[in-house]
Amino acid sequence: MLSFFLILFINIVYFIYQLLTDLLQKYLEKIKNVDIICGVPYTALPIATVLSLKTNIPMVMRRKEAKDYGTKKMIEGVFKKGDNCLIIEDVVTSGSSILETVEDLTAEGIKCSDVVVFLNREQGGAEYLKHNGVNMHSLLNLTDLMRYLKEEGCIDEKTVNKVSDYLHTTQVDHEALSKSLSKDRLYLSFAERAKIAKNPIAAKLFQIMATKQTTLCLAADLTDSTALLNLAEQAGPHICALKTHIDIVDDFHPNLIKPLREIANRHNFILFEDRKFCDIGKTIELQYSKGIYKISTWAQLVTAHALLGKGVLEVIKKSEGLEKRGVFLLAEASCSGTLIDAKYAKSTMKMAEEYPELVAGIVCQSPMFLNQPGLIQLTPGVQIDNKSDDVDQQYNSPEIVVTEKGCDIAVVGRGITKAADAALAAEKYRKILWDAYLQRIKKNHK
Numbered sequence: 001m002l003s004f005f006l007i008l009f010i011n012i013v014y015f016i017y018q019l020l021t022d023l024l025q026k027y028l029e030k031i032k033n034v035d036i037i038c039g040v041p042y043t044a045l046p047i048a049t050v051l052s053l054k055t056n057i058p059m060v061m062r063r064k065e066a067k068d069y070g071t072k073k074m075i076e077g078v079f080k081k082g083d084n085c086l087i088i089e090d091v092v093t094s095g096s097s098i099l100e101t102v103e104d105l106t107a108e109g110i111k112c113s114d115v116v117v118f119l120n121r122e123q124g125g126a127e128y129l130k131h132n133g134v135n136m137h138s139l140l141n142l143t144d145l146m147r148y149l150k151e152e153g154c155i156d157e158k159t160v161n162k163v164s165d166y167l168h169t170t171q172v173d174h175e176a177l178s179k180s181l182s183k184d185r186l187y188l189s190f191a192e193r194a195k196i197a198k199n200p201i202a203a204k205l206f207q208i209m210a211t212k213q214t215t216l217c218l219a220a221d222l223t224d225s226t227a228l229l230n231l232a233e234q235a236g237p238h239i240c241a242l243k244t245h246i247d248i249v250d251d252f253h254p255n256l257i258k259p260l261r262e263i264a265n266r267h268n269f270i271l272f273e274d275r276k277f278c279d280i281g282k283t284i285e286l287q288y289s290k291g292i293y294k295i296s297t298w299a300q301l302v303t304a305h306a307l308l309g310k311g312v313l314e315v316i317k318k319s320e321g322l323e324k325r326g327v328f329l330l331a332e333a334s335c336s337g338t339l340i341d342a343k344y345a346k347s348t349m350k351m352a353e354e355y356p357e358l359v360a361g362i363v364c365q366s367p368m369f370l371n372q373p374g375l376i377q378l379t380p381g382v383q384i385d386n387k388s389d390d391v392d393q394q395y396n397s398p399e400i401v402v403t404e405k406g407c408d409i410a411v412v413g414r415g416i417t418k419a420a421d422a423a424l425a426a427e428k429y430r431k432i433l434w435d436a437y438l439q440r441i442k443k444n445h446k
């Protein structure tokens with residue numbers, strides 16, 4: 001008897017999936033150049049699987065949590081950057097789980113502009129997705145389904161009205177959802193984010209960015225102290241931060257810091273030492289506050305790796321030196337061949353969230369955090385003319401990093417330091433970056 005019901009149940013499920021995928025397949029013919037498909041975990045995974053088998057379109061799988069072994073990726077499967085992915089979902093209410101899937105796919109460089117859903121509950125999901133640049137195509141909506149069931153005598157008029165009243169009173173509140181989904185980081189102004197930032201240097205940076213209308217961080221990678229000071233003076237009016245690798249300055253002397261700090265105060269920009277600390281806490285404590293550079297006495301910002309654990313943040317938090325200080329953790333690198341993967345990036349993010357007063361932001365190449373508008377995304381590897389240097393550095397254009405990669409502050413080095421006129425070059429980068437930022441926030445404030 002049991003096996004009879006089991007076989008019956010399997011046949012019913014198989015029939016529903018057949019119906020579903022036949023319907024979805026019809027839609028697929030309408031949506032052009034789909035390279036891969038991805039089901040929204042977890043209920044849409046079998047639908048996407050059957051669809052992939054029926055259409056021969058490869059499927060990728062999104063994990064809700066990265067594994068702590070094996071590939072550790074959030075997106076499993078064969079794909080390449082720039083692939084167009086069609087997302088498959090069974091039922092949509094608000095669209096939030098679709099947007100979370102879009103976020104993880106986008107972080108891998110996959111493009112997602114369309115989603116096909118089986119049932120649209122007509123509670124605002126389609127509009128919310130549209131608002132976030134995703135076109136929703138639904139096979140069925142609840143109103144049609146109710147009418148169909150009534151025509152077939154499965155439900156009465158009273159039930160139809162009850163469902164319709166329910167739908168009218170439970171529409172998604174986009175504002176509240178947007179806040180909870182917090183696409184806001186990309187669409188809030190820097191003045192607004194200055195009020196949200198928990199790290200004092202991040203707050204100061206947001207204020208400088210808004211006041212000077214610049215999101216440009218100059219990587220002043222020069223080996224001569226006089227040239228470094230001249231560059232700081234020339235580019236100072238156009239930048240929000242000047243980032244140094246102070247240990248590359250051949251003729252470094254502690255007397256360099258005073259004039260550098262004076263220029264920073266006069267032009268209102270932040271001094272940022274890109275030390276990328278990565279060691280046990282005790283060693284970092286010495287590297288941060290001792291030696292010839294005494295970084296903690298002048299660098300308002302430093303960079304660090306999360307690789308060896310929280311010791312780096314514990315000691316920077318407690319070390320002597322400037323009262324107000326901030327740290328940028330490196331979660332994604334701009335260079336080719338990096339061993340950093342999505343799992344490491346997520347773990348770095350998690351560590352950052354445990355030190356909100358100390359961590360000013362994340363160095364990364366993709367919009368990997370959207371729900372902390374108080375944190376800054378710093379993105380290096382930015383140049384107008386080149387795609388790479390002659391070693392491993394990879395470049396994106398200023399527009400792309402702001403409009404497609406979630407960048408708040410762009411780091412530009414040789415694009416300015418190698419230019420004939422550093423001030424002109426800095427202003428050129430500043431303008432392109434600022435215009436791209438205005439485009440981005442306008443998109444959500446129309």
Ligand SMILES: O=C(O)c1cc(=O)[nH]c(=O)n1[C@@H]1O[C@H](COP(=O)(O)O)[C@@H](O)[C@H]1O
Pocket residue numbers: 219221274303330332333334335363380381382393411412413414415
């Ligand atoms: O932490 C950084 O600033 C950094 C991270 C990264 O992934 N890639 C990267 O290039 N950087 C730094 O950003 C600057 C890039 O310089 P350019 O390639 O000359 O624009 C250098 O100072 C690098 O040390």
